[in-house]
Amino acid sequence: MTRTLLMLTAHQLLGQRRAIVIALLALIPIVITLLYRLAGDTEGAYGFTVDMVGGFVFTLLLPIGALVFGTAALGSEVEDGTIVYLLARPIARWRIVVAKAVVASLATMVLTVPATLIMVLIALEGLGSDSLWLAAVVAGIAGSIVYSTLFVGLSTITGRALIIGLVYVFVWEAFITSLFDGTRWISVRQYVFGISDALTSAPEVTASLDGSQALIASAIVVAVSLLVGVRFLKRFEIGEQS
Amino acid sequence: MATEAATNAAIEVRNVSRWYGDVVAVNDISFSVGPGITGLLGPNGAGKSTLLHMISGFLRPSAGAVEVLGEPSWRNTEIFRRVGLVPEREAIYPFLGARDFALASARLHGLADPHEAARRAVALVELEDAQDRAMGGYSKGMRQRAKIAAALVHDPDVLILDEPFNGTDPRQRLQLMEMLRRRAAEGRTILFSSHILEEVERLAENVLVVVNGRLAASGDFRQIRHLMTDRPHTFELRSSDNRALAAALVGLPHVAAIEISDGRMDVRTSDFGAFTAAIGRAVRDSGVTLRELRPADESLESVFSYLVGS
Amino acid sequence: MTTPEPAPSGAIYDLGYQGYEGPRLGRLYALWSLYLLSLRNAFGIGRGALPKVLAFGLVVFAFTPAVVTLIVGAVVPADDFEIFAPRDYYGIIQFILVIFVAAIASDLVGNDRRSRTLALYFSRPIERDDYALAKIAALSSSLLALTVLPQVVMFAGNALGAANGLDWMRDNVDDVPRFVASGLILCVTFGAVGILVASYAERRAFALISVVAIFFVSLTVVGIIISEIDSDQVRWSLFLSPLHVIDGSTAYIFDAIPQVDEFSRNGEPINQVAWADFPGYIWPLASLAWAALASAIVVRRFRGSI
Numbered sequence: 001m002t003r004t005l006l007m008l009t010a011h012q013l014l015g016q017r018r019a020i021v022i023a024l025l026a027l028i029p030i031v032i033t034l035l036y037r038l039a040g041d042t043e044g045a046y047g048f049t050v051d052m053v054g055g056f057v058f059t060l061l062l063p064i065g066a067l068v069f070g071t072a073a074l075g076s077e078v079e080d081g082t083i084v085y086l087l088a089r090p091i092a093r094w095r096i097v098v099a100k101a102v103v104a105s106l107a108t109m110v111l112t113v114p115a116t117l118i119m120v121l122i123a124l125e126g127l128g129s130d131s132l133w134l135a136a137v138v139a140g141i142a143g144s145i146v147y148s149t150l151f152v153g154l155s156t157i158t159g160r161a162l163i164i165g166l167v168y169v170f171v172w173e174a175f176i177t178s179l180f181d182g183t184r185w186i187s188v189r190q191y192v193f194g195i196s197d198a199l200t201s202a203p204e205v206t207a208s209l210d211g212s213q214a215l216i217a218s219a220i221v222v223a224v225s226l227l228v229g230v231r232f233l234k235r236f237e238i239g240e241q242s
Numbered sequence: 243m244a245t246e247a248a249t250n251a252a253i254e255v256r257n258v259s260r261w262y263g264d265v266v267a268v269n270d271i272s273f274s275v276g277p278g279i280t281g282l283l284g285p286n287g288a289g290k291s292t293l294l295h296m297i298s299g300f301l302r303p304s305a306g307a308v309e310v311l312g313e314p315s316w317r318n319t320e321i322f323r324r325v326g327l328v329p330e331r332e333a334i335y336p337f338l339g340a341r342d343f344a345l346a347s348a349r350l351h352g353l354a355d356p357h358e359a360a361r362r363a364v365a366l367v368e369l370e371d372a373q374d375r376a377m378g379g380y381s382k383g384m385r386q387r388a389k390i391a392a393a394l395v396h397d398p399d400v401l402i403l404d405e406p407f408n409g410t411d412p413r414q415r416l417q418l419m420e421m422l423r424r425r426a427a428e429g430r431t432i433l434f435s436s437h438i439l440e441e442v443e444r445l446a447e448n449v450l451v452v453v454n455g456r457l458a459a460s461g462d463f464r465q466i467r468h469l470m471t472d473r474p475h476t477f478e479l480r481s482s483d484n485r486a487l488a489a490a491l492v493g494l495p496h497v498a499a500i501e502i503s504d505g506r507m508d509v510r511t512s513d514f515g516a517f518t519a520a521i522g523r524a525v526r527d528s529g530v531t532l533r534e535l536r537p538a539d540e541s542l543e544s545v546f547s548y549l550v551g552s
Numbered sequence: 553m554t555t556p557e558p559a560p561s562g563a564i565y566d567l568g569y570q571g572y573e574g575p576r577l578g579r580l581y582a583l584w585s586l587y588l589l590s591l592r593n594a595f596g597i598g599r600g601a602l603p604k605v606l607a608f609g610l611v612v613f614a615f616t617p618a619v620v621t622l623i624v625g626a627v628v629p630a631d632d633f634e635i636f637a638p639r640d641y642y643g644i645i646q647f648i649l650v651i652f653v654a655a656i657a658s659d660l661v662g663n664d665r666r667s668r669t670l671a672l673y674f675s676r677p678i679e680r681d682d683y684a685l686a687k688i689a690a691l692s693s694s695l696l697a698l699t700v701l702p703q704v705v706m707f708a709g710n711a712l713g714a715a716n717g718l719d720w721m722r723d724n725v726d727d728v729p730r731f732v733a734s735g736l737i738l739c740v741t742f743g744a745v746g747i748l749v750a751s752y753a754e755r756r757a758f759a760l761i762s763v764v765a766i767f768f769v770s771l772t773v774v775g776i777i778i779s780e781i782d783s784d785q786v787r788w789s790l791f792l793s794p795l796h797v798i799d800g801s802t803a804y805i806f807d808a809i810p811q812v813d814e815f816s817r818n819g820e821p822i823n824q825v826a827w828a829d830f831p832g833y834i835w836p837l838a839s840l841a842w843a844a845l846a847s848a849i850v851v852r853r854f855r856g857s858i
Binding site for chain 3: 017018021025028032035036039040041044047048051052055056059060064067068071072075076079158160162163166167170171174175
Binding site: 001003004005007008011012015080081082084085086087088089090091092093234235236237238 | 295298300301302317319320321322323325326327329331332333334335337338346347349350351352392393
């Protein structure tokens with residue numbers, strides 16, 4: 001039963017052009033890193049790597065991937081009307097929400113984390129990595145889960161989850177959080193930075209939350225998103241075609 | 243509980259209303275549906291889908307109660323162990339074939355042998371030839387049958403179908419109707435909606451007529467049909483001499499009005515049966531040649547508007 | 553539609569249909585109607601509550617710097633305060649502008665496709681090119697409400713708040729043509745690029761995210777390339793990033809491209825547009841080139857589709 005849910009969702013998310021586009025986005029850092037290494041100057045390699053991971057992967061690639069997959073996992077089924085084939089079955093709602101969140105997280109992970117790892121390895125090849133690769137991978141996995149689950153939960157509340165998610169990522173996290181330090185607790189980006197900071201000794205990586213704070217906050221966001229998702233899916237109404 | 247449901251009606255709707263903001267979609271409707279085939283008839287926008295969605299538990303009634311197999315249906319996913327639903331929307335998973343669609347449905351139902359269940363369901367709707375092609379390339383009728391197959395995998399006691407014959411060709415429609423009749427003969431409950439009088443007439447034993455969110459008629463189809471034909475009726479006639487024929491007809495007791503215009507004449511009668519019995523003699527006696535006689539305003543809407551008394 | 557001529561003998565029933573004999577308002581009027589309709593849709597007028605809330609919410613965001621300036625100006629009685637300068641305004645709110653463009657562009661193009669009204673438009677006396685251009689024009693002019701309008705408000709507010717309003721206006725009147733010109737260039741460029749990206753996405757949701765991605769991914773990637781890769785040739789990559797180009801265009805129009813005699817890599821922020829050291833006029837030209845190219849591709853796109 002659960003496997004069928006997972007397979008159906010995976011097919012929906014990965015069998016479309018959007019997966020290819022996200023995969024292409026994930027290749028960008030690799031291409032830039034190759035250019036960087038070909039240019040020959042490795043003095044600032046740590047700074048470069050941190051810029052790429054923190055400035056591109058964590059702030060653009062990861063949230064965009066999670067937005068695409070997280071809001072589509074349930075949202076596109078609601079929009080298309082296929083959600084009825086899941087709801088008209090004797091399946092507990094929480095299974096549906098969890099399955100959707102798991103697949104969205106995995107899809108985001110698969111398309112972002114390996115590319116990031118390759119990029120870090122290329123950038124720091126022969127330089128000693130200070131566990132930067134580990135920080136990038138673990139924080140990337142954590143970020144995939146938190147962002148994707150958050151957006152799955154959001155998509156059960158509103159049909160416009162995508163635009164609201166965009167505002168959250170690009171206005172709240174990118175803009176408001178940089179102005180007001182107190183908002184770091186409600187910024188997934190800061191959790192991702194916090195986790196990566198805790199895993200590497202490289203001084204270029206800094207974060208406003210420490211590792212354990214970030215982990216706790218991440219767990220809370222995931223749990224709340226799932227609870228909200230289940231609650232709203234239970235109350236979800238299918239009316240006349242609108 | 244199962245025995246109780248078997249003796250009682252499978253679907254029980256009591257004083258149910260549903261409104262969206264200021265718009266009343268369903269207005270204080272009560273009925274119960276037992277084994278056999280029941281047709282939910284009404285023009286588009288009458289509230290049929292809203293009613294079916296409430297029965298399936300996807301919409302909360304604004305007032306009243308809906309019970310399926312003895313349990314409230316709102317938010318009750320467990321009813322789907324014994325209920326199958328065919329939604330109206332054409333949505334399908336375009337990347338699956340009908341067999342995999344039915345198989346997924348069987349697995350989601352947690353059936354012991356999903357492959358066998360899917361095979362059987364696809365065979366029921368005679369979609370084996372296309373079962374491995376992706377549904378994205380299906381015609382409307384094929385999608386409709388794939389949806390029905392997915393709703394039949396767990397062999398439900400209650401089957402709810404929202405406009406199931408949309409997009410099907412006449413042969414497929416006959417086949418589907420035959421399949422539904424067989425299931426009904428096994429004592430199962432089937433409730434389907436349609437806006438086409440003829441579909442309901444051919445398939446349903448019981449009928450529920452919904453107009454403007456209200457239940458306009460319910461019960462045995464023939465009985466309702468009879469009630470419908472007892473209303474004032476208008477006939478359209480063409481003859482060699484309309485005025486002479488009009489003079490003869492106006493003497494009949496049940497002829498209420500006659501209007502002559504442009505070579506044709508409209509006759510309104512209060513008694514369908516008596517008029518059709520008397521018209522032959524009246525024509526012969528007046529020596530006029532009758533060229534055309536047909537009932538006017540037989541459209542579904544006019545029948546409905548009569549039923550709701552407007 | 554041909555006019556049904558009542559034939560002397562035959563069986564055409566007069567159902568009351570009539571051919572339209574009156575004056576026809578022509579292609580321009582149709583274009584204007586579609587433009588107005590799209591503009592209304594952009595702000596959710598004639599639609600549900602949510603589109604209105606989203607559109608006007610973003611407008612409010614875009615006005616925030618102007619409003620902050622006015623409030624501070626009213627509280628602090630200094631004559632020469634400047635929290636947000638007109639030349640920086642568009643840069644500060646560029647995140648909001650991009651999201652607005654994404655939301656509106658995906659709506660304007662996606663709704664017609666999803667509800668399959670596109671074919672209906674094309675079967676009317678509206679040319680496909682007109683359709684494409686009307687959509688771009690509607691998006692571009694709706695953007696004025698988030699760009700030039702807050703600047704006007706801020707300018708007027710500052711003038712009213714200054715100790716001597718007339719003096720202040722005399723000193724700063726140069727800003728008006730500048731923020732209008734740079735704002736117009738921004739609106740046209742954003743409008744064309746937004747509609748371009750949205751018109752290639754199959755789903756509205758994907759259009760939304762693609763527009764955001766195009767702007768921000770190019771901004772970030774080009775930013776990283778310039779600051780990290782040690783070669784003068786990478787300066788050409790700036791032209792691939794619309795936000796960089798717009799930034800340069802606005803800076804040039806305000807005559808505010810900083811002089812960069814020396815710049816440091818790695819660590820200290822540098823003004824990349826200044827570092828690239830192209831002649832300043834190239835930036836507005838590049839913006840308009842983006843707009844023209846994007847419009848041309850959109851027009852081609854709609855000639856081909858459906």
